[in-house]
Amino acid sequence: MISTPTLPSPIHRLDRLSNAWCIDLWAKRDDLIPQYLGGNKVRKVFGILRSAFASGDVPDVLITNGGAESNHARVVALMGAQLDCKVHLVLHGQEPFRNSTSGNSFFYRSAGATTHYVDSQNIGTTIQALERRAREQNLSVLVIPGGGHSVDGVKAYEKAIDELTFEPDCIVHASGTGATQAGLLQGVAGKNWRTRVIGISVARTAERGIDEIAKLLAADFPRKLIDFRDDYRFGGYEKFDDVLIRFVKDVIREEGIPLDLTYTGKAMYALRQLVFSGEIESDSKIVFLHTGGLLNLTAINS
Ligand SMILES: Cc1ncc(COP(=O)(O)O)c(C=O)c1O
Numbered sequence: 001m002i003s004t005p006t007l008p009s010p011i012h013r014l015d016r017l018s019n020a021w022c023i024d025l026w027a028k029r030d031d032l033i034p035q036y037l038g039g040n041k042v043r044k045v046f047g048i049l050r051s052a053f054a055s056g057d058v059p060d061v062l063i064t065n066g067g068a069e070s071n072h073a074r075v076v077a078l079m080g081a082q083l084d085c086k087v088h089l090v091l092h093g094q095e096p097f098r099n100s101t102s103g104n105s106f107f108y109r110s111a112g113a114t115t116h117y118v119d120s121q122n123i124g125t126t127i128q129a130l131e132r133r134a135r136e137q138n139l140s141v142l143v144i145p146g147g148g149h150s151v152d153g154v155k156a157y158e159k160a161i162d163e164l165t166f167e168p169d170c171i172v173h174a175s176g177t178g179a180t181q182a183g184l185l186q187g188v189a190g191k192n193w194r195t196r197v198i199g200i201s202v203a204r205t206a207e208r209g210i211d212e213i214a215k216l217l218a219a220d221f222p223r224k225l226i227d228f229r230d231d232y233r234f235g236g237y238e239k240f241d242d243v244l245i246r247f248v249k250d251v252i253r254e255e256g257i258p259l260d261l262t263y264t265g266k267a268m269y270a271l272r273q274l275v276f277s278g279e280i281e282s283d284s285k286i287v288f289l290h291t292g293g294l295l296n297l298t299a300i301n302s
Helices: 015-021 040-054 071-082 103-110 120-136 151-163 179-190 206-216 242-255 264-276 294-299
Strands: 011-013 024-029 061-067 086-092 114-117 141-144 170-175 196-201 227-229 285-290
Touching: 015 024, 015 242, 015 264, 040 071, 040 141, 040 151, 040 179, 061 071, 061 120, 071 086, 071 103, 071 294, 086 120, 103 294, 120 141, 151 179, 170 179, 170 264, 179 196, 179 206, 196 206, 196 264, 206 227, 242 264, 264 285
Parallel strands: 024 285, 061 086, 061 141, 086 114, 170 196, 170 285, 196 227
Antiparallel strands: 011 024
16 A cells, blocks of 8 residues: 655745745744655645545556656555555656656656657557556556646645645745645635735746646636736746755755755745745745655756
């Protein structure tokens, strides 16, 4: 069986950044969920698998997709290994060196997943072919949407809101497929809180990101509450510059909180800009959701 994530994840105040930025800043540390190296994908994939098993047996084969250094792929591979499933990962982007000992790729390879590196336009057909082949062999298959982008992934983050013991003015986090953000929005709405949820895009344009999040929410969910910012992408997914590196190093030195350059560094940078521009008011109570991603940092340049 898979290990149940140890929850709630820790939350602690960031005293020095709070003082420097004149806000009341708390870090919700989903990166410190102990199982499967933590991060938001642990909550999402666990929720998806638990819901799948509730309506049937553990499948023989798990298939999913993601980037070559996908956190989601690492979690699916590790959980799949524990379940004795055959795991197929359909990955796009630069294939990591065969003997690389860093990043998510080290973990999904160690877990025994079979990898298929393809161009992004071939992801769908590759998944279909793998599924067909498995079914021809009379194997049961579960295809997990890339990034855990599904209703069960959303529910996992809706529940995460229950772990907060206060109503923050604002939650800020890195947003990719948008399932984490959709879940947080649903959780906040369920509590009748006035909390703003600000997702900082790590890849998508605001238009696409908002559309995808809206699809995961109830049809009558007010679109204007979907705050998905695309101005802190630093050129796109996995891109960064010296400004971001300097900022991340400053935060690490100041507060000792680890940030990466693909996800959480961009989200924290955006938070500071929103505070400095006055869009987030002084003395606001802010939760920074740390979604993990440190392995992406170790994969850079390797
Ligand atoms: C570390 C990390 N943070 C944030 C995200 C974004 O999560 P979501 O896809 O639910 O928007 C991801 C997704 O890849 C991630 O790996």
